[in-house]
Amino acid sequence: MTTFESPATDQRFPLRRSCPFAPPPEYVALRAAGPLARMTLPSGRSAWVVTRFDEVQQVLADPRISADVTHPGYPQLTPEPDPEGEKVLPGEFFKMDQPEHGRYRRMLIPEFSVKRIKALRPGIQAMIDRLLDDMLANGAPADLAAAFALPVPSLGICQLLGIPYADHEFFQPRIRSRKMVTYEDVQVAIAEVLAYTDKAVSRAEEQPGDNLIGRMVTGRRATGELSHDELVGMVYQLLIAAHETTANMIQLGTLTLVRHPDQLAELRADPARWPNAVDELLRYHAIADGPTFARTAVADIDIGAETIRAGDAVFALCASANHDERAFDRPGDFDIHRNARKHLGFGYGAHQCLGQNLARAWLEIALETLFRRVPTLRPAIEIDDLPFKYDAAIFGLDEFPVTW
Ligand code: HEM
Structure with a gap:
């Protein structure tokens, strides 16, 4: 396997x-210069970065581009x-390529279908109302992260998977690696x-409930399609994928709407605008x-x-x-008036976010x-003083003091 050794840019x-409402400023010049650029990784190795919309879609949809973290060229x-970083748990399919990736992903697709998520909406609304009852009862000021933005995905994922919400006190701080x-x-x-997830799967194997883990046990474990360890890896991956992403988007979305009171007033007057507004938030913040x-290229690919x-x-x-x-x-x-639906805030191609219908429902509600x-x-403090996570892989806020 040859690796890319030609000199990188500095x-x-x-x-x-450098601004919480925009990608790194250098991207403007990189896009103007071309769809691809070479940059230097912290290891000193050189890498391609793909900057323009069409080419990003092209690369992420190309089967010659691998997401397999065990590939020797994986950066x-x-x-x-x-x-x-090279370890893959059984069932941890976001780190895999076809055909393994598709085999696991297909088993979960029905759990995240538009129809299934529509059926979950009344339960999501009730959960969100309860969280706001508590936040309001405790009075202002509050940390929106702790009182609302993190509990939404925590409670939501517990409902979906069928694990007790009380356990979020155990896993939530452990998932927040920051x-x-x-x-x-x-x-x-x-x-x-992982040990927690293992126990949750074992419990469901003894007594499967009407929830995602239970359905995987009766539908896939029972047929021998999935091993215990594979199901543990899949569930673990869902726990991790849902949390920071959703919590960050709830906080950044709140902040952005407060900064655009005219658009917020339009949304209040016409709630049918919320779905597109959520997509515009996902486009705009691109966390x-x-x-x-x-990714790693597994064959030569011409781009431009x-x-x-x-x-x-x-x-x-x-x-x-x-x-x-x-x-x-x-x-x-x-701009909530633009058609933002084609944004790449959930990625693109084979690994495009599996939970996007659920994430949209959580964010909208x-x-x-x-x-x-x-x-x-x-906000209870100046925007400049908010603790933005400028160096995190997923952009967002550590805490968000708010008042009302
Ligand atoms: C606003 C919230 C969310 C954002 C912005 C987001 C974003 C993303 C992105 C960008 C990817 C693609 C990663 C890649 O190509 O390497 C992804 C993948 C994934 N997401 Fe999400 N996500 C969100 C919420 C969720 C939720 C709620 C779940 C599940 C409950 C979820 C489950 C997954 C899974 C399983 C994958 C891997 C898919 C695969 O490899 O086939 N995500 N997400």
Whole structure:
């Protein structure tokens, strides 16, 4: 396997955001220069970054682009090789390629269908109302992250999987790796959440309920299609994928709507606008960017005038694609009137977010209910003082003090 060794530019990857409402500013010049650029990873290795909307879609949909973390060319973002980064649990399909990836993903697709999520909406509304009852009863000010934004995915995923909500006190802090200080802390937390997931699957194997884990046990474990460990890996992956992403989007969405009172007033007057507004929030913030979309080319691929060689590292910049002036008019403006549906906030291609229908329902109901029930909601501190996670793989906020 050849790896890409030609000299990189002196531009370092990943680039950092400097404004909470825009991707890294360097993306503008990179997109203007071409659809692909070469950058240098913390290890010193060179990688391709893909910057424009069409080419990002092309790369993420190309079967010659691998998401397999065990591939020898798979790029890591640590200065030294991290053996943990090459590990794949059985069933952890977001780190796999076809055909394994598709085999696991297909088993879960019915759980996230539009119809299934529609049926969950009344339960989601009731859960969100209860969270707001508590937040209002405790009085202002509050940390929107702790009181609302994190409990929405925590409670929601517990309902979906069929695990007791009381357990969120155990797994929520362990999933929030930002709060951990050392590499060892993170590894211990991963092991503990895995052991927890293992127990939850064992319980369901003894007594399957009418929930996702229960249906996997009766429908897939019983037929021998899935092993115990594979189901543990799948469930673990869902727990991790749902939390920070959704919590960050609820907080950033709240902040952005407070900053655009005219558009918020339109949404209050016409709630049918919420679904598109949520897609516009996902486009505008594009919280999952290059580091999430680390890939390896497994064959030569021509893109424009360039050839990505087999073994090369590739990062698809979905935040850049969502702000590509070729795909969206005035991309830097937040505008609930544009048709934002084609955004890449959930990625694209084989690994496009499996939970997107659920995430949309959570975000729509959370934001609509929050602003309906707490119409005077606003940040309790200056926006510049909010703790934005500029160096995290998924952009967002650590805490969000609010008042009303
Ligand atoms: C606003 C919230 C969310 C955002 C922005 C988001 C974003 C993403 C993105 C960008 C990917 C693609 C990663 C890649 O291509 O490497 C992805 C994959 C995935 N997401 Fe989400 N996600 C969200 C919520 C959820 C929820 C609620 C669930 C499940 C309960 C979920 C489950 C998954 C899974 C299982 C994958 C892997 C899919 C695969 O590899 O086939 N996500 N998500």
